[in-house]
Amino acid sequence: MTNLVMKDEDLVSMGGIGVRRDEGILRTLLGSCIGVALYERRLRLVGLAHVVMPNSMGRTDALGKYADTAIPETIRQLLKIANVQRLELSAKIAGGANMFANVSPVAKNPMGDQNTEAVESALKKWNIPITARHLGGSAGRRMIVHLPTGMVQIHVVGQTMVEI
Amino acid sequence: MMTLSQPQMEQLSELFRFGASDASQALSLWLGRHANVCIDQLKQLNLEQATESLGPADATLCACVMGVTGGISGQMLFCFDDESGLLLCDLLLGRERVATEWGELExxxxxETANIVGCAYLNSLANAMPSFSSPVPDCEGKVSHVWVxxxxxxxxxxxxxxxxxxxxNQAAEFDTVLVAQARFQIDDQPVAWSLLLIPDASSLTSIISSTTAPRP
Structure with missing residues (x-):
């Protein structure tokens, strides 16, 4: 199993944002981070943000990294590639695992839980409904987002891939 | 963005290399073979590079993960792919390549290997960086420094x-992360195991500050 990135496929790295129109695949690997897929069915648009931390605390240097800045920045990039003023978005979110409960310094308030809460709060603020979730647990995930359908596949090592 | 100068990187690399000798000795004793732990270098990586520092992002990897506390805090990871990890088990158990999957024994x-190599490495580092360690006297009154x-x-x-x-933890504070990576040789042959030490953000800041302080 390797990083076989196809011509019509983009790998979204830690703290990154990817956007696509019409067709193709966006993919990311998650642990305690959250993958936020924003889908615009009518315009066949999708954005995928890999959120690392809950709050930017006012930082503006890495917008994809934080829940409160990643959502508006993904929306901004989607508006730009569609060249429209308004989007009707829905969201699917995955990740937020607590992978190493025994060795994590924030085991009492795991980063995965903090990220989940912050992403859900940010999506609510932007009135974006969450249509599917695949969250928590102790394992990492591969999140694969397909265009034009908006279908999201989740792969956990040792398990069958599921669709959400 | 935290950027280290070349002299700072060299100074830090020197510190992290202190652990390698003791870790090699511990691994040799544990395996009953000549083993060498080599600190490649310190790497200052952006987040994308960091998550691919042990190979492709999608590759299945095994890791024994330990938290580190004491003088510094952070994470230590002993990592390997399936084949290399199972080879380690066969070496330990004196078997001829019989392990094909991860059972309880493997x-x-x-x-246990991670524990032995990791502790030897940390103890050496703690003694090499006494300003980041609490002194602990042994039964003969000799003072050692420990990271736990x-x-x-x-x-x-x-x-x-x-x-x-x-x-x-580092990513929360910085856009780049500092990773100390060691590689292994058994009987002078390289094996695909890696030991990563990743200090957390506050420890890293302290360590870096110490490298810029004037030396007596």
Missing amino acids: TSSAM PTPPQFVRDFAASILEFAVM
Whole structure:
């Protein structure tokens, strides 16, 4: 199993944002981070943000990294590639695992839980409904987002891939 | 953005190399073979590079993960792919390549190895960086410095998911992360095991400050 990135496929790295129109695949690997897929069915648009931390605390240097800045920045990039003023978005979110409960310094308030809460709060603020979730647990995930359908596949090592 | 100068990187690399000799000795004793732990270098990586520092992001990787507390805090990871990890178990158990999957025996062997190599490495580093350690007298009154690892936790997961966890604390503060990576040789042959030490953000800041302080 390797990083076989196809011509019509983009790998979204830690703290990154990817956007696509019409067709193709966006993919990311998650642990305690959250993958936020924003889908615009009518315009066949999708954005995928890999959120690392809950709050930017006012930082503006890495917008994809934080829940409160990643959502508006993904929306901004989607508006730009569609060249429209308004989007009707829905969201699917995955990740937020607590992978190493025994060795994590924030085991009492795991980063995965903090990220989940912050992403859900940010999506609510932007009135974006969450249509599917695949969250928590102790394992990492591969999140694969397909265009034009908006279908999201989740792969956990040792398990069958599921669709959400 | 935290950027280290070349002299700072060299100075830090020198410090981290102190651990290698003791870790090599501990691994040799444990395996009953000549083993060498080589600190490649310190790497200052952006987040994308960091999550791919042990290979492709999607590759399945095994890791024994330990938290580190004491003088510094952070994460230590003993990582390998399936084949290399199972080879380690066969070496330990004196078998001819019989392990094909991770059972209880194989997992325990890997974790115990991580524990032995990791502790030897940390003890050496703690003594090399006494200003980051609490002095602990032994029964003969000789003072040692210790950093304390948590018991290892074994995981088999995507490489990027494991490394994402390990660099999370530094990533919260900086856009680049500093990783000390060691590689291994058994009987002078390279094996695909890696030992990563990733200090958390506050420890890293302290360590870096110490490199810029004037030396007596």
